[in-house]
Amino acid sequence: MKRRTFLSLLGAAGTSTLVGGNAQAAGNHHFEGYPDSFGVLFDSTQCIGCRKCEAACNEVNELPQPEVPFDDLSVLETQRRTDAASYTVVNKYHPEDAADPVYRKMQCNHCQEPACASACFVKALKKTETGAVIYDESVCVGCRYCMIACPFNIPAYEYNKALDPAVMKCTMCYPRLQEGKLPGCVKACPKEALVFGKRETLLKLARLKIQKFPQRYLDHIYGENEMGGTNWLYITGTPYEQIGMREDLGTTPAPKLTSGALAAVPMVVGLWPVLLGGLYYMNKRRDKAAQRAKEEAVSEAVSVTQNEAQATLKQAKEKAEEEKQAAIKREVQKALDEAAKQQSADNDDEEA
Ligand code: SF4
Numbered sequence: 001m002k003r004r005t006f007l008s009l010l011g012a013a014g015t016s017t018l019v020g021g022n023a024q025a026a027g028n029h030h031f032e033g034y035p036d037s038f039g040v041l042f043d044s045t046q047c048i049g050c051r052k053c054e055a056a057c058n059e060v061n062e063l064p065q066p067e068v069p070f071d072d073l074s075v076l077e078t079q080r081r082t083d084a085a086s087y088t089v090v091n092k093y094h095p096e097d098a099a100d101p102v103y104r105k106m107q108c109n110h111c112q113e114p115a116c117a118s119a120c121f122v123k124a125l126k127k128t129e130t131g132a133v134i135y136d137e138s139v140c141v142g143c144r145y146c147m148i149a150c151p152f153n154i155p156a157y158e159y160n161k162a163l164d165p166a167v168m169k170c171t172m173c174y175p176r177l178q179e180g181k182l183p184g185c186v187k188a189c190p191k192e193a194l195v196f197g198k199r200e201t202l203l204k205l206a207r208l209k210i211q212k213f214p215q216r217y218l219d220h221i222y223g224e225n226e227m228g229g230t231n232w233l234y235i236t237g238t239p240y241e242q243i244g245m246r247e248d249l250g251t252t253p254a255p256k257l258t259s260g261a262l263a264a265v266p267m268v269v270g271l272w273p274v275l276l277g278g279l280y281y282m283n284k285r286r287d288k289a290a291q292r293a294k295e296e297a298v299s300e301a302v303s304v305t306q307n308e309a310q311a312t313l314k315q316a317k318e319k320a321e322e323e324k325q326a327a328i329k330r331e332v333q334k335a336l337d338e339a340a341k342q343q344s345a346d347n348d349d350e351e352a
């Protein structure tokens with residue numbers, strides 16, 4: 001049995017249990033990751049740049065046909081990024097001192113603690129127990145904070161769509177996972193450059209490969225720790241920065257990095273959904289309804305500000321009162337202590 005098949009069966013068995021259960025969203029709070037989640041291991045030493053994964057992704061996600069057909073490999077000469085019609089792209093690199101080119105597939109890395117989900121105040125992006133970071137178009141307000149937040153520059157936006165544009169990105173073929181199927185790209189890869197399985201199993205497999213072929217691989221599994229870890233993992237024999245991957249991200253999950261900054265601007269965070277919601281409606285309907293939405297948004301924003309200001313004032317008053325009472329108590333106690341001390345000294349004098 002091929003290893004890919006083995007891992008996929010393992011995955012399918014576990015996935016149906018997981019997805020059938022209560023798949024929880026990570027939401028917008030700090031989150032440690034799901035220990036039994038799934039992922040994909042990409043091995044750049046096995047990728048031949050055939051673009052079959054791109055074609056499969058296009059088909060299963062019913063994306064528009066590309067201008068350049070998938071069997072035309074000349075596009076590999078251009079550095080591409082994911083866009084609204086391509087959830088995944090393969091790029092070709094010519095690393096220093098390498099006789100042959102190296103190919104690297106790019107898509108959403110399905111972060112353990114996704115910056116995109118953390119930035120999305122309406123929770124349109126969610127981390128599921130499967131490991132997939134999924135998107136709910138029906139609640140998205142089109143603010144595109146997820147696009148700014150993603151350290152891998154992945155989410156794209158349907159700028160060309162006049163009605164209801166959406167954020168577009170790989171979902172690890174979440175609907176297929178729910179049916180116990182492999183992600184489209186993994187199924188299509190003819191070279192086993194993509195392996196699906198439990199993240200923990202994939203990490204073991206990656207370590208085993210690195211251990212067995214130290215000449216072939218760098219001792220670094222990309223995604224094991226980057227940004228708190230990702231469910232899409234990579235191994236390669238080429239320095240990651242030479243195949244277009246950021247090595248400056250560190251290991252701190254994005255929500256931890258931003259929590260301090262957000263806490264420092266509570267008023268702005270409070271207004272955020274209200275104002276952006278208003279902007280969204282203004283963009284969508286430039287008519288009387290939009291004007292009404294704008295007025296409502298501004299009026300609600302003002303009301304939020306006033307409420308917050310009153311609450312802050314009340315808190316400050318209460319704190320000042322508490323401090324005043326504490327200071328009085330301290331002074332009274334000090335006076336009592338001094339009086340007691342004086343009394344005791346007087347008693348000593350009398351006895352003498
Ligand atoms: S790679 Fe970007 S879009 Fe994908 S989960 Fe991470 S932050 Fe979100």
Ligand code: SF4
Pocket residue numbers: 046047048049050051052053054090103105188189190191192193194
């Ligand atoms: S299908 Fe496999 S070998 Fe072909 S480009 Fe995609 S990852 Fe590489």
